[in-house]
Amino acid sequence: MAKPVSVEVWNPNGKYRVISTKPMPGTRWINLLIEQDCRVEICTEKKTILSVEDIIALIGNKCDGVIGQLTEDWGDTLFAALSRAGGKAFSNMAVGYNNVDVNAANKYGVAVGNTPGVLTETTAELAASLSLAASRRIVEADEFMRAGLYDGWLPHLFVGNLLKGQTVGVIGAGRIGSAYARMMVEGFKMNLIYYDLYQATRLEKFVTAYGEFLKSNGEQPVYWKRASSMDEVLREADVISLHPVLDKTTYHLINKESLATMKKEAILVNCSRGPVVDEVALVEHLKQNPMFRVGLDVFEDEPFMKPGLAEMKNAVVVPHIASASKWTREGMATLAALNVLGKIKGYPIWGDPNQVAPFLNENAPPPAACPSIVNAKALGLPVSKL
């Protein structure tokens, strides 16, 4: 039998039992659930990553919905357990849901929610921060300073790359990739080359308009190009940032061969998912090419790094914090809670998961809809007319 798991309970007499596998930032998400007659149970276990057995113990015999985390393995076993307990709703507190077997959820009729939009700018800002940290060698220089090694200005000290006028490459120009591209183009006057399965029309229009604005001010304009292959981006760009979903088509998209295609002094940033990069090949490439630099928020075997990565001076590494701003994390918790609540209450699905602002307005009640359910079509769930 699974060990009991410690929980904090809110509104013990609520009609619907909703579980959150982790404490989440803010209180709005808890209040919204309580107002709609939910008993909210928040797992307070100390261990960071809950096992499938821990979550089965949390679900118990009666559970209407679960808010879970990207570190958890939501497959057949958990959806079967949730379904047995009468549950029909699950939401990741994340936009990425590669940890969720959506086919298994469909089999048990469980709606799967995610949290798009609210983390777009926050995540893009971290990708921009990593681009700068890598190009200007900020972490190396900080360590040097703290080690007491600075004994005066030198012409060669921590020379890095200038971004202005260089080319930024974006692989996966969806919500986050496009927001990042705009920051780099507008902020640093970089030219853009991107690769995506779909045309990023709004992004193209923005770069065109910004280029015209610069030209009309007598400045060097910026340009964009939609690449016909990923290799074209790798060959041409000086800074490359990865923003695709993780699926079969993007697993090890960056590998030994693709790394060899990139410029020797290029910068690679990954704020998508670790397995998009073959991390063993990356470590080898960093060793062979000291002027090649990376900024990584995500890792192939989180929470671990592949051997050798931690020793590489040309790598900046942070622990999957790209969406970690207070506003975003509270908003993610709210969207995840409203996905679960909406399904429990039988609400329809919000028409445009890219426009979730009405759910985040603290001064008005949220719309009676589920903000984003990824398997709505497969489950035949109705779309809101709001």
Ligand SMILES: NC(=O)C1=CN([C@@H]2O[C@H](COP(=O)(O)OP(=O)(O)OC[C@H]3O[C@@H](n4cnc5c(N)ncnc54)[C@H](O)[C@@H]3O)[C@@H](O)[C@H]2O)C=CC1
């Ligand atoms: N590090 C972090 O904390 C965070 C990571 N993420 C990751 O970022 C991903 C993207 O998020 P959004 O921009 O909101 O999603 P999105 O769905 O708006 O964008 C993903 C883009 O990837 C493109 N794509 C899919 N397969 C591709 C391929 N084979 N080659 C090139 N492009 C491809 C899609 O067409 C789409 O435009 C999430 O799925 C998640 O894994 C998201 C938020 C925070």
Ligand SMILES: O=C(O)C(=O)CO
């Ligand atoms: O939302 C996601 O997909 C994350 O990785 C965490 O914000």
